Amino acid sequence: MLYHLNFGLIWKNIGKLEWGLLLSLELAVVAIAIGVVIGLGLALIYEQSSRPVRALVSLYVEFIRNVPLLLLVYLVFYGIPTVVDIRYDGVTSFLATLSLYAGAYLVEIFRAGLAAVPRGLTDAGRAIGLTPLQGFIHVRLPTMFRVILPSLSNTFVSLFKDTSVASVLAVPELTYGAQWINFNTFRIVEVYAVVTPMYLIAGYGILGALRLLERRFAVS
Amino acid sequence: MPGNPDTTGLPVVSIRGLEKSFGALAVLRGIDLDVARGDVVSIIGSSGSGKTTLLRCINALETYDNGSIQLDGVEVQFRNDEAGRRQRRNEWELARLRAETGMVFQLFYLFPHLTALQNVMLGLRKVRKMEVAEAKSVATDWLSRVGLADKAGSLPSQLSGGQQQRVGIARAAAMGPKVLLLDEITSALDPELVGEVLAVVRKLADDGMTMLMVTHEMAFAREASSRIIFIDAGRVAVEGAPGEVFREQANDRLRSFLARVSHL
Amino acid sequence: MFWSVIESLPFVWRGLLVTLGAAALTVSMSLVAGLLLGTIVTYAPWPARIPVRLFSDLIRGIPILVLIFFVYYGLPVTGLNLNNFAAGVLAITLFSTAQVVEITRGSLQSLHHGQMEAAKAIGLNFPQRLTYVIFPQAVRRFLPPWINSVTDAVKGTALLSLVGIVDLMLAIQQVIGRTYAPMPLYVLGALIYFVINYSLSSLSRRLEARYAYIKE
Numbered sequence: 290m291l292y293h294l295n296f297g298l299i300w301k302n303i304g305k306l307e308w309g310l311l312l313s314l315e316l317a318v319v320a321i322a323i324g325v326v327i328g329l330g331l332a333l334i335y336e337q338s339s340r341p342v343r344a345l346v347s348l349y350v351e352f353i354r355n356v357p358l359l360l361l362v363y364l365v366f367y368g369i370p371t372v373v374d375i376r377y378d379g380v381t382s383f384l385a386t387l388s389l390y391a392g393a394y395l396v397e398i399f400r401a402g403l404a405a406v407p408r409g410l411t412d413a414g415r416a417i418g419l420t421p422l423q424g425f426i427h428v429r430l431p432t433m434f435r436v437i438l439p440s441l442s443n444t445f446v447s448l449f450k451d452t453s454v455a456s457v458l459a460v461p462e463l464t465y466g467a468q469w470i471n472f473n474t475f476r477i478v479e480v481y482a483v484v485t486p487m488y489l490i491a492g493y494g495i496l497g498a499l500r501l502l503e504r505r506f507a508v509s
Numbered sequence: 510m511p512g513n514p515d516t517t518g519l520p521v522v523s524i525r526g527l528e529k530s531f532g533a534l535a536v537l538r539g540i541d542l543d544v545a546r547g548d549v550v551s552i553i554g555s556s557g558s559g560k561t562t563l564l565r566c567i568n569a570l571e572t573y574d575n576g577s578i579q580l581d582g583v584e585v586q587f588r589n590d591e592a593g594r595r596q597r598r599n600e601w602e603l604a605r606l607r608a609e610t611g612m613v614f615q616l617f618y619l620f621p622h623l624t625a626l627q628n629v630m631l632g633l634r635k636v637r638k639m640e641v642a643e644a645k646s647v648a649t650d651w652l653s654r655v656g657l658a659d660k661a662g663s664l665p666s667q668l669s670g671g672q673q674q675r676v677g678i679a680r681a682a683a684m685g686p687k688v689l690l691l692d693e694i695t696s697a698l699d700p701e702l703v704g705e706v707l708a709v710v711r712k713l714a715d716d717g718m719t720m721l722m723v724t725h726e727m728a729f730a731r732e733a734s735s736r737i738i739f740i741d742a743g744r745v746a747v748e749g750a751p752g753e754v755f756r757e758q759a760n761d762r763l764r765s766f767l768a769r770v771s772h773l
Numbered sequence: 774m775f776w777s778v779i780e781s782l783p784f785v786w787r788g789l790l791v792t793l794g795a796a797a798l799t800v801s802m803s804l805v806a807g808l809l810l811g812t813i814v815t816y817a818p819w820p821a822r823i824p825v826r827l828f829s830d831l832i833r834g835i836p837i838l839v840l841i842f843f844v845y846y847g848l849p850v851t852g853l854n855l856n857n858f859a860a861g862v863l864a865i866t867l868f869s870t871a872q873v874v875e876i877t878r879g880s881l882q883s884l885h886h887g888q889m890e891a892a893k894a895i896g897l898n899f900p901q902r903l904t905y906v907i908f909p910q911a912v913r914r915f916l917p918p919w920i921n922s923v924t925d926a927v928k929g930t931a932l933l934s935l936v937g938i939v940d941l942m943l944a945i946q947q948v949i950g951r952t953y954a955p956m957p958l959y960v961l962g963a964l965i966y967f968v969i970n971y972s973l974s975s976l977s978r979r980l981e982a983r984y985a986y987i988k989e
């Protein structure tokens with residue numbers, strides 16, 4: 290079979306891909322922001338709590354990590370509204386899912402990060418007269434963040450790639466845009482010849498930028 | 510050593526005009542050195558003078574730029590192809606030649622997943638192609654020669670540094686190498702463990718093992734070796750029997766080197 | 774509704790078998806390919822390393838779903854006609870292989886270079902050094918992340934439902950389409966995936982303990 294490359298139809302619809310990429314990035318940013326809140330919160334709760342509470346946190350983490358994202362996305366979008374009186378659109382529903390998903394991975398990262406802050410450092414804060422809360426905000430938290438920055442960057446980029454799953458809810462992110470053009474123009478090779486570099490450049494570009502940032506904050 | 514060709518009289522190791530640079534840094538600038546059968550040669554010289562590099566070239570762990578290293582008359586790393594061009598030997602030839610030289614490392618490098626006995630047996634089984642029973646008996650014999658018969662089943666992590674290094678010596682010596690290369694084998698050890706390792710080396714020397722060792726233990730070098738080589742500026746600067754070398758201190762660099770190490 | 778869910782169980786079971794089959798194929802093929810390419814990336818001279826490096830970075834840089842769509846819709850264009858199962862498994866295998874390459878490289882590079890030198894020094898040739906010295910030590914570092922990648926592959930197979938392969942995920946979707954009981958079926962599906970993957974991670978912890986005796 291002879292296949293003639295024809296990018297014309299792609300350029301005509303390039304807006305779909307540009308807006309799609311932007312939406313993918315937005316979804317990833319919101320998800321990591323909420324995920325950080327969930328992850329840090331649960332990591333602290335885990336650290337302070339009794340066994341039953343810890344078991345609950347672990348259950349959440351293990352459940353989310355061991356179930357496909359696609360199934361979670363379906364469960365939240367199609368399943369939950371049948372048992373709870375709640376309505377949401379694809380974007381909201383997907384964001385909720387991806388944030389919970391991010392949270393589960395981030396709990397582990399934050400727990401490791403908190404454990405990596407040396408005891409002596411918190412004691413030093415105590416010694417100069419900081420209250421426990423001040424010590425936490427000014428000593429423990431910033432030190433922990435420096436330690437986990439690389440993992441945060443990696444998580445962000447992998448969330449960005451995971452946003453492609455939102456296409457199953459017709460959320461018009463990048464993969465949805467690609468599939469739309471594919472089904473409407475049948476220019477499959479050309480679409481992916483454009484979309485693949487978009488993912489690569491955005492993903493590695495962001496990762497590179499975050500690595501530069503990390504270096505600025507690096508623990509010397 | 511069993512299997513050696515009858516070349517008595519010829520040196521076991523013969524090095525001529527050996528040159529080696531790392532980028533712009535010329536480390537070896539024309540080393541000439543012969544080691545006769547049964548010789549125990551100690552190499553001394555200041556840090557960074559290329560002693561380790563020299564041993565690694567002999568064992569083909571490092572390649573060199575010019576000159577030649579021969580082991581019983583065979584060029585170790587290079588051969589000439591049909592057109593007469595110098596070619597580095599391939600992986601298989603190098604492996605075969607490496608088996609003829611033993612190397613004991615400063616940091617032991619025992620295989621951590623194998624017991625002391627298995628460490629010694631590995632080369633016997635896979636390189637010397639011995640049957641299990643034979644390899645086991647040779648390895649066991651060597652472990653008792655280094656005083657570790659009772660540690661045959663221990664993993665390296667269960668041994669002291671001195672014991673690990675003795676296994677390291679047994680592993681290299683069991684292969685029946687034409688020359689044993691030892692690179693500062695006691696410098697990573699706690700002082701109280703140095704003696705047991707040197708005693709083993711001493712015994713090997715008395716049994717006629719040909720050895721080329723780099724050492725900072727001047728007293729040991731003086732007492733155990735048949736010859737001392739002082740390396741300086743990439744060349745053999747002073748060479749001779751231990752008595753002469755230490756007594757005459759033939760050159761300024763050697764004198765200042767000896768003055769420095771004797772303060773350690 | 775309860776009965777219709779029960780009646781659908783054999784159908785879900787068949788879907789589960791498809792999921793397990795796809796995962797088993799993916800995992801075994803990617804293990805072989807990944808070990809080979811990972812060893813090349815670690816030890817081969819640069820002309821051999823570069824293409825593998827490019828392959829691995831490219832694959833890891835795009836979403837697995839995009840990879841699946843691309844292979845599934847794109848392969849026919851090249852004149853190669855694979856059925857959807859083969860195309861889907863190929864896509865996930867590519868993804869998984871890239872992961873195994875990195876895991877292999879990481880665990881090989883974590884070994885002290887002295888191990889390679891000591892193995893050279895007793896005259897072992899390259900394949901012997903890998904077989905008797907390097908790989909046995911690298912296993913310990915390799916296993917935990919590799920089992921992680923196996924669970925990733927199992928989860929990844931759920932995306933095959935999007936190219937019409939009736940795996941566990943699509944079986945559940947289809948049963949929901951007939952029974953209108955989404956919640957119980959999604960929860961059932963989640964539990965099945967959970968059990969598979971959680972047993973894999975427990976296995977990983979047990980294997981790790983088994984290799985704990987190797988201390989550098």
Ligand SMILES: Nc1ncnc2c1ncn2[C@@H]1O[C@H](COP(=O)(O)OP(=O)(O)OP(=O)(O)O)[C@@H](O)[C@H]1O
Pocket residue numbers: 531534536554555556557558559560561562563
């Ligand atoms: N792989 C390498 N790459 C670049 N430079 C190297 C390499 N190996 C050794 N060198 C350099 O070559 C010089 C000689 O090193 P070598 O290890 O042979 O010295 P040495 O005499 O054994 O010193 P020491 O007594 O400290 O062990 C040093 O300046 C060292 O930094």
Ligand SMILES: [Mg+2]
Pocket residue numbers: 560561562692693
């Ligand atoms: Mg040295």
